[in-house]
Amino acid sequence: MKVIAHRGYSSQAPENTMAAFGKALDVGNTHWELDVQMTKDGEVVVIHDETVDRTSDGEGLVKDLTLDQLRQLDFGSWFDEAFTAERIPLLSDVLQTASEHDVWLNIELKTGIVQYPEIEQRVIDLIHQYDMGQQVAISSFNHYSLKKVKEICPAMPIGLLYMAGLYEPWHYAARLGAEALHPLYRSIVPEIVAGAKAAGIALRPFTVDEPALIQRMIAAGVDGIITNYPERAAGLLAAKP
Ligand code: G3P
Numbered sequence: 089m090k091v092i093a094h095r096g097y098s099s100q101a102p103e104n105t106m107a108a109f110g111k112a113l114d115v116g117n118t119h120w121e122l123d124v125q126m127t128k129d130g131e132v133v134v135i136h137d138e139t140v141d142r143t144s145d146g147e148g149l150v151k152d153l154t155l156d157q158l159r160q161l162d163f164g165s166w167f168d169e170a171f172t173a174e175r176i177p178l179l180s181d182v183l184q185t186a187s188e189h190d191v192w193l194n195i196e197l198k199t200g201i202v203q204y205p206e207i208e209q210r211v212i213d214l215i216h217q218y219d220m221g222q223q224v225a226i227s228s229f230n231h232y233s234l235k236k237v238k239e240i241c242p243a244m245p246i247g248l249l250y251m252a253g254l255y256e257p258w259h260y261a262a263r264l265g266a267e268a269l270h271p272l273y274r275s276i277v278p279e280i281v282a283g284a285k286a287a288g289i290a291l292r293p294f295t296v297d298e299p300a301l302i303q304r305m306i307a308a309g310v311d312g313i314i315t316n317y318p319e320r321a322a323g324l325l326a327a328k329p
């Protein structure tokens with residue numbers, strides 16, 4: 089089972105920064121989930137929200153700011169003064185570090201609110217540039233975006249994010265050619281686990297933080313969990329009888 093650090097080790101460092109990915113690295117055998125949006129000048133950057141307001145000392149939409157403008161901003165102090173030096177990472181920065189440390193990445197396309205021109209193509213090109221095609225899954229709540237990924241690159245693994253109690257979602261996954269389902273943890277029940285397994289579709293629920301919940305997911309036999317507490321999850325997994 090993959091332990092996937094949600095936005096990096098985001099309970100220990102500001103989310104989606106190199107500090108958060110570095111902390112996840114310290115846990116060992118931990119993978120990373122991250123969110124991407126696109127700047128005014130077409131660069132793919134790692135940030136959860138469409139605006140920089142919540143996680144930096146600046147304001148405005150990512151799509152209206154250039155990379156140079158974004159790089160002036162402090163993406164750490166909102167979390168803790170110790171992280172004042174954190175800057176917004178490019179997807180290429182994360183791909184570079186992940187490839188050096190053999191980390192598997194879940195890259196989430198934030199294409200639900202702002203429609204970024206050609207972001208799917210750009211992300212695929214970057215993944216190939218770092219030779220990470222076998223080490224990633226692209227996910228999104230926008231399944232049209234994921235369909236586009238598959239049209240551009242049929243071999244690129246995709247994970248369908250969703251929050252509803254879908255009926256037999258592995259059939260839907262198969263229609264899209266998806267390798268994985270990334271549901272909200274609440275929909276994990278035995279028949280979903282069994283059905284996905286039989287169909288050869290990986291199940292990686294989010295966001296699984298409470299110890300009892302982590303244990304339930306381990307016992308259910310999911311393929312990965314996306315968590316803000318990767319150390320806790322790794323510990324419980326290691327202690328599994
Ligand atoms: O990929 C799981 C999770 O990251 C989806 O929700 O809002 O944290 O990106 P969010």
Ligand code: MG
Pocket residue numbers: 121122123196
């Ligand atoms: Mg995400």
